[in-house]
Amino acid sequence: MKFIVASLLFLSAMLGNVFANEVNVFTSRHYESDIELYKKFTEQTGIKVNVISGEDGALQKRIKEEDKDSKADLYITADAGKLGTFEAEGLFQTGASSNLIKSVVPEQLRTEYWVGIAKRARVIFYDPSRTTPNPNLSYEDLSYPEFKGKIVIRQSNSVYNQSLVASLIENDGLEETKIWVKEFVKNFARPAKGNDRSQILAVAAGEADYAIANTYYIALMLSGEKGSEQEVAARKVKILFPNQKGRGTHMNISGAGILKHAPNKDNAVKLLEFLVTPEAQKHIVNNTFEYPIIDGVEPSPLISQFGLDFKQDLETNVSTFAKRQAEALRIMTEAGWN
Amino acid sequence: MTYVSNSLLILIGVMSLTFCLGVFAAYFVSFYEFPGVNFFKWALILSFAVPAYIYAYSLTAFFENYGSLHSLLSFLFGEQNYNPYIPKFDGLVGAILSMSFSLFGYVYVLTRASFYHQSHNLIEVSKNLGYSARESFLKIILPSARPAIVAGLALVAMECLADFGTVSFFGISTLTTGIYNSWISFDDLNTANQLSFILLIFIFVLFFVENHSRGDAKYHQPSQGFRQIPRIELTKNKGRLVSLFLSILFFLSFLFPFLQMSYWTIKFPKYFEQIDILALNLNTLTLVILASIALIGFSFLINFGNRISKSKLLDQLSLFSISGYAMPGIILAIAFMTFVSWTSDTLETFGIFGIKSVFIGSVLGLIFAYFIRFYSLAFNGIKSSYLKINQSIDESSYLLGYTKFRTFRKIHIPQLKDSIVLIGILIAIEIIKELPMTLILRPFNFDTFATKAHAYASQDLLEGAALPSLFLILWGGLLIFLTSKHILSEK
Numbered sequence: 149m150k151f152i153v154a155s156l157l158f159l160s161a162m163l164g165n166v167f168a169n170e171v172n173v174f175t176s177r178h179y180e181s182d183i184e185l186y187k188k189f190t191e192q193t194g195i196k197v198n199v200i201s202g203e204d205g206a207l208q209k210r211i212k213e214e215d216k217d218s219k220a221d222l223y224i225t226a227d228a229g230k231l232g233t234f235e236a237e238g239l240f241q242t243g244a245s246s247n248l249i250k251s252v253v254p255e256q257l258r259t260e261y262w263v264g265i266a267k268r269a270r271v272i273f274y275d276p277s278r279t280t281p282n283p284n285l286s287y288e289d290l291s292y293p294e295f296k297g298k299i300v301i302r303q304s305n306s307v308y309n310q311s312l313v314a315s316l317i318e319n320d321g322l323e324e325t326k327i328w329v330k331e332f333v334k335n336f337a338r339p340a341k342g343n344d345r346s347q348i349l350a351v352a353a354g355e356a357d358y359a360i361a362n363t364y365y366i367a368l369m370l371s372g373e374k375g376s377e378q379e380v381a382a383r384k385v386k387i388l389f390p391n392q393k394g395r396g397t398h399m400n401i402s403g404a405g406i407l408k409h410a411p412n413k414d415n416a417v418k419l420l421e422f423l424v425t426p427e428a429q430k431h432i433v434n435n436t437f438e439y440p441i442i443d444g445v446e447p448s449p450l451i452s453q454f455g456l457d458f459k460q461d462l463e464t465n466v467s468t469f470a471k472r473q474a475e476a477l478r479i480m481t482e483a484g485w486n
Numbered sequence: 487m488t489y490v491s492n493s494l495l496i497l498i499g500v501m502s503l504t505f506c507l508g509v510f511a512a513y514f515v516s517f518y519e520f521p522g523v524n525f526f527k528w529a530l531i532l533s534f535a536v537p538a539y540i541y542a543y544s545l546t547a548f549f550e551n552y553g554s555l556h557s558l559l560s561f562l563f564g565e566q567n568y569n570p571y572i573p574k575f576d577g578l579v580g581a582i583l584s585m586s587f588s589l590f591g592y593v594y595v596l597t598r599a600s601f602y603h604q605s606h607n608l609i610e611v612s613k614n615l616g617y618s619a620r621e622s623f624l625k626i627i628l629p630s631a632r633p634a635i636v637a638g639l640a641l642v643a644m645e646c647l648a649d650f651g652t653v654s655f656f657g658i659s660t661l662t663t664g665i666y667n668s669w670i671s672f673d674d675l676n677t678a679n680q681l682s683f684i685l686l687i688f689i690f691v692l693f694f695v696e697n698h699s700r701g702d703a704k705y706h707q708p709s710q711g712f713r714q715i716p717r718i719e720l721t722k723n724k725g726r727l728v729s730l731f732l733s734i735l736f737f738l739s740f741l742f743p744f745l746q747m748s749y750w751t752i753k754f755p756k757y758f759e760q761i762d763i764l765a766l767n768l769n770t771l772t773l774v775i776l777a778s779i780a781l782i783g784f785s786f787l788i789n790f791g792n793r794i795s796k797s798k799l800l801d802q803l804s805l806f807s808i809s810g811y812a813m814p815g816i817i818l819a820i821a822f823m824t825f826v827s828w829t830s831d832t833l834e835t836f837g838i839f840g841i842k843s844v845f846i847g848s849v850l851g852l853i854f855a856y857f858i859r860f861y862s863l864a865f866n867g868i869k870s871s872y873l874k875i876n877q878s879i880d881e882s883s884y885l886l887g888y889t890k891f892r893t894f895r896k897i898h899i900p901q902l903k904d905s906i907v908l909i910g911i912l913i914a915i916e917i918i919k920e921l922p923m924t925l926i927l928r929p930f931n932f933d934t935f936a937t938k939a940h941a942y943a944s945q946d947l948l949e950g951a952a953l954p955s956l957f958l959i960l961w962g963g964l965l966i967f968l969t970s971k972h973i974l975s976e977k
Contacts, residue, residue: 172930178941180760180950198930200847201941205670206926209820210846213827217842219930303657305667341577341657342550343946349551353569365946374949375753377560381552474672486488 170196171415174211175224176204177402181435182224188431189422195415204230204307211239211407221410222419226268226402227307229314232470235261240405243413248421252442256462262405265423266438269460270312270398272388273348273359273366281358286391287316287398290358291331298357299332300347303340304480307473308362311400313480314472315464319395322475329483340486345369352381362400363387367437367450389458396459401466402438489664489681492578493688496653496660497646499582500589504642507586508593509635511735513623516601517609519717520725526732527598528970533739534591535962537919539651540939540955541584543948544743545575546655547750554746581649581656587739589645593638595973600634601627619718633699640696647688648814650922655943661685662814669820682817689812744959750952757953761938766954770934770961772849773924774914777856781864781913782906784857789868790894793880811862815855816922822855823926847929855923860916864909871905872898908972911965918961935961 175182178201186197200207204225211218223234234240240261245253249263257264272290274281282289290299302309317325337356344361345368351359368374369382389397404423406416422428429445432438437448439460446452514520515527548554551569559568575583608630612622628635653660659667661681668677720728751757810818823846830841845851875898883893899906921936928937935958942950966973 178945180942180945180947200928200930200932202925203944205666206816206820209670210823210926213823214842214846215827217830217840217846219843219847305657305659339577345946346550353551354567355551355569368946373754373947375557377552377557 168196169194169415170198171221171412171419172198172219173200173222173224173419174207174220174407175199175201176207176230177201177224177226177436179436181431184435185423185428185431186419188428189419192422193418195418197419208234208237208239212237216409218407218409219411220407221412221416222404223407224265224402224404226400227311227469228264228401228403228466229307229311229469229473231262231401231403231405232467233473234405235259235467236470239408241408241410241413243417244404244406244420246417246421249424252424254441254462256465257401257441258403259467262403263420263424264401264403264441264466265420266402266429266432266436266441267460268308268400268402268438269363269389269458270308270360270400271363272390273351273361273385274357274388275351275354275384276386277384278354279357281388283388284393285388286394287312288320288328288391290335290360291328293331293335295335295358297335297337299335299360300337300350300356300358301340301360302342302344302347304477304485308344308400309480309485310473310476311466311469312360312398313476314469315398315461317472317475317479318464318468322479325476326479326483329479329485333483333485345374348385349378349381352384359385363439363451363454364437366454367448370450371437387454389455391461392459395463396461398464399439399460399462399466400469401441402436489659489661490684492653492658493647493660493662495578496582496585496658497643499578500585500646501639501643503582503586504590504593505635505639507590507735508638509597509628509631511590511594511732512598512601513627514728514732516598517627517718518725518728519719520728522729522732523717526729526736528967528974529736530594530732530739531591531970531973532736532963532966533588534915534966535959536588536740536743537651537921537936537958538581538584538588538645538649539655539921539943540747540951540958541588541743542580542652542655543939543943543951543955544746545580545584547746547948548742549573549575554749577656578658581652581658584652585642585646585649589642590739592641592645593635596634596638596641597631598974600631637696637699640692640699643692644689644696644812647685647692648812650814650816651940661688662816665814666816666820685814693812740963744956744963747952747956747959750949751956754949754952757950760950761953763953763957766933766935766938766957769932770918773852773856773934774917776849776853777860777917778910778913780853780857781860782868782910785861785864785868785909788865789872790898792869793872794890810858811860813859814922815859815920816926818859819855819923819926822851822858822923826851846927849929849932852924852927855927856917856920859920859923860913863912863916867905867909867912868902871902875901904972908969911969912973915962915965918958918965 173186183199186199190196207223211220211223214220223239225231242260244261244263245258249258253263257267272281272285304310313325313329316328320328337350345365347359347361348366348369350356366382366385366387369378372379391397404420406413406420410416424442426442426445429440429442433440433445433451434448437451439447439451447456511526511530515523546553549572555572556568560566608626609622612626617625647662650662650666653663661684665678665681665685668674668681826842826845833841845854879897880893883897888896918934919936921940924934925937925940933941935954938954939951939958942948
């Protein structure tokens with residue numbers, strides 16, 4: 149009996165929230181700094197932001213099962229492929245790209261269903277005291293035998309890798325990329341493992357010559373947030389932006405879309421618009437060290453020191469990642485990329 | 487099929503390691519006298535407080551390139567690149583080690599209980615036969631403890647198969663992650679079904695083995711002649727060696743993750759400001775209290791029902807209902823959502839709305855999921871204590887004119903008070919450590935130690951995961967400390 153009473157009390161406490169001025173966010177970006185950003189939003193607008201964080205797959209499943217009873221308004225994730233999958237599954241509604249958003253976010257980085265809120269570059273890391281790579285190196289070049297046993301990268305189940313390979317398929321074709329993956333895997337210095345940061349550390353430690361990882365990880369280490377040893381290690385490493393002679397460096401996005409059954413759609417649009425204001429963008433670039441999605445905001449100095457005038461691949465539409473990811477994963481696993 | 491082979495490798499690795507560690511540790515503390523034996527006896531079960539995924543965080547933190555070991559070496563011997571000489575415990579090896587050290591306690595506790603009850607005569611017989619210590623261990627002691635060891639290993643194996651936190655942290659594809667991925671990420675029900683089928687076979691076998699061995703493991707205490715075996719004094723050197731072995735085991739299974747997390751908590755104090763520790767404590771406490779009340783209350787009812795009705799069918803049904811424990815939490819949570827969603831949709835055709843919001847994303851829903859997962863723990867615990875109350879006591883109570891309910895209230899509850907506390911605490915430890923179900927089913931803005939640690943770990947800030955992990959270990963450790971007497975003597 150006590151149990152029932154207690155649960156009912158809880159339930160009513162929970163339900164009490166439903167009618168408040170709020171917006172409910174499902175996010176697979178676990179950054180604590182995002183929560184601080186939402187607090188700023190609440191201060192400015194009085195709209196409370198409720199958050200559940202988790203793995204993409206699980207959150208997606210929950211949204212699907214909750215269906216029209218779902219209280220989730222906004223879905224935020226760190227991969228264009230995931231956003232595209234949500235769109236394809238019919239989980240988003242249109243209207244994410246409001247006029248204000250259209251005026252500041254480049255067209256390739258949004259659709260009617262979702263909007264990029266920050267950019268991320270997947271680059272090559274090397275230790276200049278040991279290696280002097282050709283500055284015009286491309287992702288495609290990394291399959292050459294001269295790189296045998298020299299490259300580290302994380303596993304094929306990482307969406308960052310899936311999106312990278314998806315962009316290769318999009319640009320070079322499936323057959324070509326299949327051959328590329330096969331040769332590329334032979335160049336691994338160790339079986340794929342660990343997260344992006346541990347790839348960079350492997351280069352700093354001399355375990356490999358080249359690491360492929362996202363840029364913000366090095367800034368995280370340089371910021372001292374990971375302790376002084378990692379800061380020292382990160383200083384040994386430089387960034388090479390691939391494909392400068394061609395389409396440019398592979399760019400992915402963090403982004404958000406409004407869910408189909410969002411009970412607070414207006415507030416969700418307000419939050420989205422807030423996320424692309426210069427104020428919010430500054431907060432993002434200085435905490436997660438991603439690249440800003442709008443013009444007029446500089447990346448964190450920890451990132452801009454590696455160069456700002458590199459060519460970003462904004463030709464390959466990020467919305468194609470979703471279509472190619474499954475194919476990408478298949479050819480990666482077939483090639484023995486664990 | 488890497489799913490199956492990885493799961494098998496983990497099973498084999500973890501079971502061999504937990505067998506060696508658990509059985510030897512139990513053997514030494516049961517039969518020998520050496521420095522620190524009384525300390526090790528309970529200190530070794532502190533490993534229950536460290537979930538395998540936190541062990542995995544600690545291993546990575548310590549051994550990665552430029553990790554804590556590198557810092558330590560630099561501090562001791564000066565700056566240098568020690569990385570190439572530091573072994574890396576990640577991937578399969580890391581997962582096996584993490585699980586082994588956090589799970590060997592099952593084998594240890596059950597084996598020790600069996601040794602403890604082993605008749606003195608048995609040992610005497612082996613002496614009379616002229617067996618050496620090694621021979622009597624291999625030929626007499628080990629075989630007689632077999633059911634307990636098998637039961638312990640079966641529990642370990644179930645936990646291994648159910649693990650999600652550790653293997654996903656190390657990026658290993660196992661049956662459980664395979665089912666999760668094919669079901670959720672790829673919507674590939676075909677593969678999910680095939681993998682589930684294999685997993686179910688595994689679980690079924692283990693479940694059967696465990697239940698069977700548990701039956702065999704009833705300790706046949708002879709009416710006379712049972713007394714606790716006097717421990718054999720070891721020679722000074724041998725005693726030291728055994729102490730050393732157990733110290734290492736204690737260090738690796740508990741102190742190592744505890745110290746690593748403490749070190750980071752101190753080194754990165756900013757997380758004290760960032761993390762609302764009070765809220766984490768309150769949330770965890772709420773879940774623990776509600777789930778314990780529900781689990782213990784219901785197990786009581788069913789056990790009482792079984793006792794007074796003596797129905798075979800009811801017995802069978804309750805056996806079925808306890809199989810939730812063998813089910814991986816992550817799969818259970820997803821199945822739970824699917825089920826609620828289906829029920830809700832069906833009920834809507836009858837004009838009943840809103841079932842989903844009551845059960846998905848609510849504390850109530852979480853309690854339900856915990857209930858399914860941990861019911862066997864509560865049920866079996868109460869059942870075994872109930873069996874110790876002689877039926878004739880009930881009969882005498884009826885003769886005195888007590889009703890069944892009054893018998894329950896006045897006779898059963900007071901007698902079972904101790905075991906209720908024990909079971910409550912065991913449930914608490916499980917819920918504090920629980921990750922995947924809480925992660926998926928929780929309400930907005932609701933974190934426990936486990937989900938908070940996971941959130942930081944997934945954004946590659948294990949430093950931030952340290953504080954919630956440390957709290958998790960401390961709470962678990964405290965609860966284990968409080969119940970160590972019961973855990974060590976009763977099971």
